[in-house]
Amino acid sequence: MQLQVMNSPFNQEQAELLNRLLPTLTETQTLWLSGYLAAIQSSSLQAAPAVEERPAAVPSPTIPREVTILFGSQTGNAQNLAKKAGKTLEKRGFQVTVSAMSDFKPNNLKKVKSLLIVVSTHGEGDPPDNALTFHEFVHGKRAPKLEDFRFSVLALGDSSYEFFCQTGKDFDKRLEELGGTRITPRMDCDLDFDEPAAEWMEAVLAGLSAGESSAPSPASPVSVSLSAESVYSRSNPFRAEVLENINLNGRGSNKETRHLELSLEGSGLTYQPGDSLGIYPENDPELVDLLLAEMNWDPEEAVRVKEETVTLKQALTTHFEITVLTKPLVEKAAMLSGNGDLRQLVMDSNQLKSYIDGRDLIDLVRDFKPWNSSAQEFVSILRKMPARLYSISSSFEANSDEVHLTIGAVRYDAHGRERKGVCSILCAERLQPGDMLPVFIQHNENFKLPESPDTPIIMVGPGTGIAPFRSFMQEREESGAEGKSWLFFGDQHFVTDFLYQTEWQKWLKDGVLSKLDVAFSRDDDEKVYVQHRMQENSRELFQWLQDGASVYICGDEKNMAHDVHNTLIEIIEKEGGMNRDQASEYLADMQKNKRYQRDVY
The missing domain is CATH 2.40.30.10 (Translation factors)
Structure with missing residues (x-):
């Protein structure tokens, strides 16, 4: 509906300004604006002098100023955003509790009135390690009915995966089923999450403040940026x-x-x-040149990338991802293509999934010509590098x-x-x-050495998974830590693939490393992996666990980390005289107490 002088309380100039602005607003911006206006009116009504005495109205229920923020994080992104959101809310006068889901007592959920969830999705739609227990509780029979409960979810993910932001979607749906109402709609973030996360925070502030008589004055805005605080950061490398x-x-x-x-x-x-x-x-120059030739584009053509004007070649080299296809990208590309086959492809989710796997932008532009778009229009649909x-x-x-x-x-x-x-x-x-x-x-608080330097550590890191453990050993050597350490390392060949071999042997000789077991899968007829070495040392390994050792896994999630996890359960079951459920619970308790940590990808 167009605003006019006749159908609104605005004059002609105001109506024209609003008619130009309102159609450009996103859903999040509209929601924020409504809360902002409500806060202004609330402040104005509170400050206005009484004209005449009226019967006391029944006060509107106020929204509690206590806010709980729970995060589920594998690499640290969700945790960092949750902490920054907490600081932003504290500046606005809220009492904030920020906690990892693994540290939150699930039974306390029924006591919470305002909950913010910041959670990533790991692997194929799975919750991160420190969200597993809370995720299971919320989706289980013991989850309470939530009355007078408000929530919002910030979901982090990668749109190149089929189950994009699935954990956040799961929480959002389940909390509504339990009776909660949304402070603001869920925000799903791709790898470039800074701007949407900040938008979500704006909307949350507006939603939390909308019904408060103590809403802060709009004349004193508080920054809600969720970018890093240091001089150099993700947004300023x-x-x-x-x-x-x-x-x-x-x-x-x-x-x-x-x-x-x-x-x-x-x-x-x-x-x-x-x-x-x-x-x-930066993208491979050969690949960029191939794309430019395929689309018959001028490499020196000027294009806009946000607030900057750069050459097309520079944009494709440094600003945009061209080696991965995602479902959103192909759907947007279909709108730029004159090829009916592409439009048919995006309508069949199974065929689209099959096509995307292993292909890149070169494949897409070759397979679905002609393209009815300018270079500027095309780069505008690409995902930021x-x-x-x-x-x-x-x-x-x-x-x-x-x-x-x-x-x-x-x-x-x-x-x-x-x-x-x-x-x-x-x-x-x-x-x-x-x-x-x-x-x-x-920074990743979910993969850290024990607080006590005397705590034994067990490290499992085949291939490049060895990386953080070299850091662990350098740190322990520098600090003179007395705790025992045990490394399980594996790769293909002893002669060519024993990464940092001389360093590990020196640490072993000097006592910085207490025990070393290696597995080289291609040196013998029968392939041997790190989990086999763990099984061979099952009795001693379990004794280390009983003595309080912390276990660290780094490397491939789909195969290695999954196999090592099951091997640990089997060792605990065998050496601890437990059944499968008891052994799983033993490892789950270790994880809850930060004695079992994984850096997997």
């Missing part, structure tokens, strides 16, 4: 100089694993063992102003073409000492 770039594998290996050393001098960035480094890579996270393989205490990474080069064939990992092949083929990389520190 530091350009780190490459100091070393070495291939760790020996001649004849089937693998290429790069050891990178980067300078953090002058950045003020610090990190702890268990943290990750984020890298913003996501950062790649790598477990840090050094201790800051042992390597001041440096950070080390262990990166496996990814190369494979699919659909008749060779495919390459964007960041790993940048590091393997094009990155030289003296070059610069945009980086940031990703």
Whole structure:
């Protein structure tokens, strides 16, 4: 409906301004504006002098100023956002409790009146490790009916996966089923989550403040930015100089694993063992040129990327992802294509899923010509280049102003073409000492050494999963920690693939590392993996657990981490004289007490 002077209380100029503004607002912006206006009216009514005495009206129920924020986080993103949301709410006068889902007593849920959930989705639609227990409780028979309960969910995910933001969707649906009402609709975030997370926070503030008589004055706005607080961050990366770039594998290996050393001098960035480094890579120039030729685009054509004007080639090289297809991308592309087959494809979810697997943007533009769009229109549908996270393989205490990474080069064939990992092949083929990389520190509180240096630790990290454990050992060596340590490492061949071999042998000799078991799967007729070495040492391993050891797993989730998890349960069952359920509960208790931590991908 168009506002006019005749059908509204606005004058002609105001009506014209509103008619131009209102159609451009998103749902989130509209919701925020309604709450903002309600807060203004509430403040005005409270401050206005009484004109005449009226019978006392029944007061509207006020929304509690206590807010609970629960996070489920695997890599630390959801945890960081939850903590920043808590600080923002505290500045607005709310009493805030921020907690990992694993630390929250589920029975206390019925006491909560305002709940914010910030949760990522892991693997194929699974909750992160520290959300498993709460997720199971909420979806189980013991979950309480929630009365006078308000909530909102911020869901993090990756749209290249089939079950995008599934854990957040699960919580959102279930809390409504239990009787809750939404403060603001769920916000689903892709890998570039800063802006939508900030929008969600704006809407939450408006929703929480809408019914409050004590709403803060609009003249004193409080920033709700959820970006990092330090000078250099995900949204403002530091350009780190490459100091070393070495291939760790020996001649004849089937693998290429790069050891990178980067300078953090002058950045003020610090990190702890268990943290990750984020890298913003560039696309392969050959792939960019191929795309430009396929679309017959001028590489020097100017295009807008947010508030910046750059050449088309620069945009495709540094700003946008071109090596992964997602369902949202293909759906948007169908609107730009004159090819009816593409429009049919997006209508069949099973066929679309099959097509996306292993293909990239080059495949899409080749398979579904012609394209009825300008270069500007096309790049506008592309996803921002996501950062790649790598477990840090050094201790800051042992390597001041440096950070080390262990990166496996990814190369494979699919659909008749060779495919390459964007960041790993940048590091393997094009990155030289003296070059610069945009980086940031990703703190991860869910993968940390025990507080006590005397606590024994068991580390399982085949392949590049060895990275954080090199950091652990450097840190323990530097601090003089007395706790025992045991490493299970595996790869293909002893001669060519024993990553950091001389360092591990030195730590073993010096007593920094107490025990080392290795498994090289291609050296014998029968393949041997780390879980087999664990089974061979089951009695001693269980005794370490009984003595309070913490267990750390790093590496591939689908195969290795799953097999190691089941092996741990089998060892506990066998050596502890338990049944399967009891052994599973034993490991679950370890996880709850932060004695079982995983950094898996």
